[in-house]
Amino acid sequence: MDFFSKVRDNLKDPKKKALTQLGIYAIFFIFVFIVLNNSGNSSTMDYIPEETTDIVSNYEYIYKINNNDVINQITGTLKSDEDSFNYNSLNYIKKDSIIYFNNTPVTIDFDVDRYKYDKTELLIENSDSKTTYTDSSKIVYNMSANEYFTLLNEVNNCSTMDCTIINVSIAVESDTYINHVIIDLSNYYGYKYIVEINYNNINSIE
Numbered sequence: 001m002d003f004f005s006k007v008r009d010n011l012k013d014p015k016k017k018a019l020t021q022l023g024i025y026a027i028f029f030i031f032v033f034i035v036l037n038n039s040g041n042s043s044t045m046d047y048i049p050e051e052t053t054d055i056v057s058n059y060e061y062i063y064k065i066n067n068n069d070v071i072n073q074i075t076g077t078l079k080s081d082e083d084s085f086n087y088n089s090l091n092y093i094k095k096d097s098i099i100y101f102n103n104t105p106v107t108i109d110f111d112v113d114r115y116k117y118d119k120t121e122l123l124i125e126n127s128d129s130k131t132t133y134t135d136s137s138k139i140v141y142n143m144s145a146n147e148y149f150t151l152l153n154e155v156n157n158c159s160t161m162d163c164t165i166i167n168v169s170i171a172v173e174s175d176t177y178i179n180h181v182i183i184d185l186s187n188y189y190g191y192k193y194i195v196e197i198n199y200n201n202i203n204s205i206e
Helices: 003-012 014-046 117-125 145-152
Strands: 058-067 070-079 082-087 090-095 098-101 129-132 138-144 167-174 178-184 193-200
Touching: 117 138, 117 145, 117 167, 117 178, 138 145, 145 167
Parallel strands: none
Antiparallel strands: 058 070, 058 193, 070 082, 082 090, 090 098, 129 138, 138 167, 167 178, 178 193
């Protein structure tokens, strides 16, 4: 007599029916438990965290600083630990936080580190709000001037004015990487002060 025939016969026997039904339920729940457990393990084993490959190591850049309609421009190339740039028609090289002109350490009157790529990402991460435009990849982030200057460790007048109520706008356009940034500090200065940054050939420089 096979297993199923024996089960049928036991179900017909009043003395064995209750015990047989209990056994059937036990087998069913064990089967469900095994299926669910295997399903969970499979899902866990198949999941592989996505590796971060979008690490920026080199790029070309153009900074345009519109200070009340007086425009200063910096163009440069960042490669590994060397940053070569042109400012006021002079060529500089920055290595290990030291700026050189004709192989001589110098101090220049503009902080070329102020709006670098990593600082832009820092500002984005700490923004108070953002607006995404559906017709492009443009996103506008907002934060207080107080937060902005604190993050950049920049000299400011926040000790004599309430920078918490002054808004700083940071507009970003990107595809794989951030490629265009506009930082509007006009509300803080009380006149037009806009920094425009373009990044090109990101991770494509030999």
